[in-house]
Amino acid sequence: MNRKMKLRYTWALALGALSACQYLPSKQTDTPVAINKFEDKTLQQIYTLQDERNTIELLPYLSHTSPQYRTEAALAFASVQDTLAVPPLLQLLTDTAVAARIAAAYALGQIGHTRAENDIIQHLQQEQNPGVQAELLEALGKVSTPAGAVFLNRYTPENETAMAGQSWGLYRAGQRQQVTQQGTAEAVQLITADNPYEARLAAAHYLARTPKIDLTPYRRQLLTSATSDTAPEVRMAVVQSLAKVRANDKAQFLSTLAQSDPDYRVRLSAIRAMGGLEFREIKPAVLAAVQDENINTAVATSEFLVANPAGVEVDALLQVMSQLQDARVRGNIIWVILRNSQPQSKAYLNNRYKQQYQHARGPYDKAHLLKGLSGYYDNYSFIADEMFSAQDPVIATTAMDALILMRQQPDFPRSLESEFAEIFRKAVGTGDVALVGMAAAAIRDPKLNLRDHYRSFGFLVEAKQKLQLPRDMETNIELQKTLDYLNNREESTTPQNPFTHPIDWALVKSIPADQQVVLHTEKGAITLQLFVEDAPGSVANFVALARQNFFDSLYFHRVVPNFVAQGGDKRGDGWGSSDYSIRSEFAPLRYGEGYVGMASAGKDTESNQWFITHSPTPHLDGRYTIFAKVVDGMQVVHQLEVGDRILDVELKKAITNQVSAR
Structure with a gap:
């Protein structure tokens, strides 16, 4: 069984067992x-609430008599996240049904209130089921104070499932900045090859994503894992963690990884870990990576x-420019060239790159090259003019991004x-x-x-009053945060969208649990398995x-190498929304x-x-609704x-409005 899907299958088996206990097999063979x-209808009602x-x-x-309904209600609070549910959820940790206890632990972690910490620790000392142990350990990380972090560090798992739970618990605690030296040492131990995949993966992300930890003492163990772990997902995270190692040969071992690992995600992780190193030390690896046959590696290197x-040596970049065909890569390299060129050659190069911008085909190519021009301060008025006159949102939005990048530079002219x-x-x-946003x-x-x-901030208030909600909620949030900051107020409560778009249950009940859809793209087909039973509102909305035909002819407007490829925006710049919003739906699934x-604001x-x-991407877990998974065409996703x-x-299978036998 695919280890990434282990948790999903565990839930399916648990809920299936509950269903089997409730219903006897029917003797009829023609019953739909x-x-x-x-x-x-009861499940539908729980999800409606x-x-x-x-x-x-x-x-x-x-407290329903049915363990299935108790389980589903507990899962509902993972999305509702109301602290009023904490006491009854804690009581549910003693439920006779394993699935209900797992659901309660997950919901408590999602609510994230520290008042649950002591009870979770007490239940961990009594719980015998590995699945419940694992969920409790991860939930403890999500609610942890220093006491919870110490318990996680000292916990001795008795099975592989609980070991993975401890590892995820350490990761979640690290995201709350509940970190100890013992916990870091435990994470290093967990990435060793003889531990199960889930434990290694979670520990690797603890090491990569936990801020302000010094991994210098663990250089040898990290390098062993980075070069020998059989799972590229583990290697890429461990390689990312090498950024936190201080060593004289750091440039050497990162350069080797950047040029040798067969998985592009590991190679670009090595490049990203090179921050702070002298360019002359990493020059061969960087120049090779910016020309990597995998476009994501080339993009990530240019962004680095x-x-x-x-x-960064301008001459070295000028020599490789002719080999760079991708506009995004070229735009980033142009930025560095203009930024680092001597005054006598900067104007000449700038004119050449302006001509490339003028002759670029397509809005995205033009946008990438326009951002490249922001490497030269003298271009600010040209970029601003392009922004205010742009007919395509992609050009305007990228121009604003370019101006902000200019303004953020440490040597920005005060004049x-x-x-x-x-x-x-x-x-x-x-x-x-x-x-506006x-x-x-x-x-x-x-x-x-x-x-x-600014003498007054009325222009921000006026802009806020003109927004159309819920369509413009992201901009509304940005304006509110800015007004709070400018008026020296503590950040007010984030504006909430009104509930205007309930779940279309007629549509949901017509979508098979195994419904698949195919995204036909210019790079090839991508087949998705929809999770209608985990996220009915999101799936119904997508269907x-x-x-x-809403998505037809739209673009993938955002691709962050080794992170996400994002689409579905009519504007094409990431700021396009609909005239309604739907609710987040969180289920015990992980972003693999x-x-x-x-996507959400x-x-x-x-x-x-x-x-x-x-x-x-475990930092997205429980924060962004998971509603599908790629089951075919992942190689296409990596090329987008x-x-x-x-x-x-x-829609790969016909969706009807009638229940039919499968």
Whole structure:
């Protein structure tokens, strides 16, 4: 069995066992079989209450006589996340049904309240079921204080399932900055080859993603795992963690990894881990990586150079430019060239690159090259003019991104501060959701010191009043945060979307549990398995949009190498939403390679954008709805670039409005 799907299958078996206990086999052979679990009206009601965030009517189901309903009600609170449910969920940890105890532990972790910590520790000392132990350990990490972190460090698992749970618990505690030296040492021990995959994966992400830990003492163990672990998902995270090692030969071993590992995700992780190293030390590896046959590696390397331009040799980049065909890579390299060129050659090179921009084909290629021009401060007015006159949102949004990048540079000319402040004010006045949101975020950046350039903040208030909700919620949130900052107020409660789009149960009940869809793209076909029983509202929303041909001819507007490929935006720049929003739906699933999630600007703000993961991304777990998984065509996902088109979305099996036997 695929270890990444182990948790999902565990749940399926547990819930299946519950169902088997409740229903006797029918002697009739022609009785229609429900195509998904929502023919059960009680389950439909529980999910409706979840969707409505109706705590009061959900609570009684936690003590229902049916263990299946108790389980589903507990899972509902993983999405509702109301602290009123904490006491009854703690009581559910003693339930006779294993599935109910697992669900309660998951929900407590999702709610994340520290008041659950002591009870979870007590139950861990009594619980005998490995699956429940694992879920309790991970939940403990999600609610941990220093006491919980110490318990996780000292816990001795008696089985592999609990070991994986401990490892995930350490990772979750690390994300809460509950870190100890003993916990770090335990994570290093957990990445050794004889431990199970899930334990190694979670520990590797603890090492890679936990901030402010020094891994220098563990150099040897990390290098062993980075070069010999059989799972590329583990290697890439361990390689990422090598950024936290101080060693004289760091450039050497990272360069070797960047040029030798067969998996592109490991290679680009090695490049990203090189931050702070002298360019001359890593030059051969970087120049090779920027020309890597895998486009994601080349893109990630060019972005690394933008983030670390100091000391990069212009002549070396000029020599490889002719080999770079991708506009995104070229744009980033142009930025570094202009940034680092001597004054006498900068103007000449700039004119040449401006001509390339003018002759570029397609909005995405133009956008990438326009951002490249922001490596030269003298281009600021040209970029601003392009932004305000752009007919395509992609050009305007990227121009704003380029101007913000300019303004963030440590040597930004003080003489231009007032002019940039006016550009941002004017951008807010355009009413374009992307320009307004991005400019608002820039204005509140304390490092940019823009507050003193505005006599009043009425232009931000006016922009906020013109927004259309829930469509413009992301921009609304940015404006509210900026107004709070400028008025010296503690950040107010994040604006909430109204509940306007309930689940379409007629549509949900017509979608088979094994429904698949095919994304036909310019790079090839990608087949998705929809998780209608885990995320009925999100799946119904996706199917309804697909039926309307909403996604046809849209682009993958965002591709972050070894993270996600994102699509579903009509604007094509990431700021396009619908006139409604749907609710977040969190189930005990993990973001592994090829999982499909709903993009959002925060809980309960989803609409039409979604993403596919390139590799495990545990920091998204429980924060972004998982509603599908790639079952065929993952090689296509790894080849996707910004600007690749979705031709159409095909429902692989017919969806009818009648229940039929399978």
